[in-house]
Amino acid sequence: MSSYRWMPVTKRxxxxxxxxxxxxxxxxxxxxxxxxxxxxxxxVPPPENTSFNYVVDIFTKWHGSFFYFCAxxxxxxxxxxxxxxxxxxxxxxxxxxxxxxxAYLRHTGKWHEVFHEQDxxxxxxxxxxxxxxxx
Numbered sequence: 001m002s003s004y005r006w007m008p009v010t011k012r013x014x015x016x017x018x019x020x021x022x023x024x025x026x027x028x029x030x031x032x033x034x035x036x037x038x039x040x041x042x043x044v045p046p047p048e049n050t051s052f053n054y055v056v057d058i059f060t061k062w063h064g065s066f067f068y069f070c071a072x073x074x075x076x077x078x079x080x081x082x083x084x085x086x087x088x089x090x091x092x093x094x095x096x097x098x099x100x101x102x103a104y105l106r107h108t109g110k111w112h113e114v115f116h117e118q119d120x121x122x123x124x125x126x127x128x129x130x131x132x133x134x135x
């Protein structure tokens with residue numbers, strides 16, 4: 001006799017589609033905020049000890065309904081595998097009605113959602129001030 005049982009199928013919540021206009025508007029607003037606020041705050045001159053990685057650029061990009069904040073790191077060590085690498089550090093998931101769920105990338109490589117149904121300005125404020133979102 002089989003140990004499997006039949007269960008009723010539950011419906012998944014539908015993922016709202018992001019319009020091209022919404023994507024373009026958020027990308028423009030986020031890129032402006034990154035240039036004017038985030039880069040001056042988070043990108044500092046290279047450290048004196050050149051064996052440690054440091055942030056040289058911050059940028060944004062869309063992938064599906066996810067909007068990512070990414071950092072490019074410089075690897076000055078002679079033992080480095082490559083001279084630079086990129087790492088995503090914040091993710092905004094479109095939830096509809098111009099609201100987003102904000103998540104950070106854990107050390108395990110999994111995204112952890114910490115703030116739900118936030119507007120764009122609140123997401124930017126949280127990314128700037130919460131310790132989860134360090135590039």
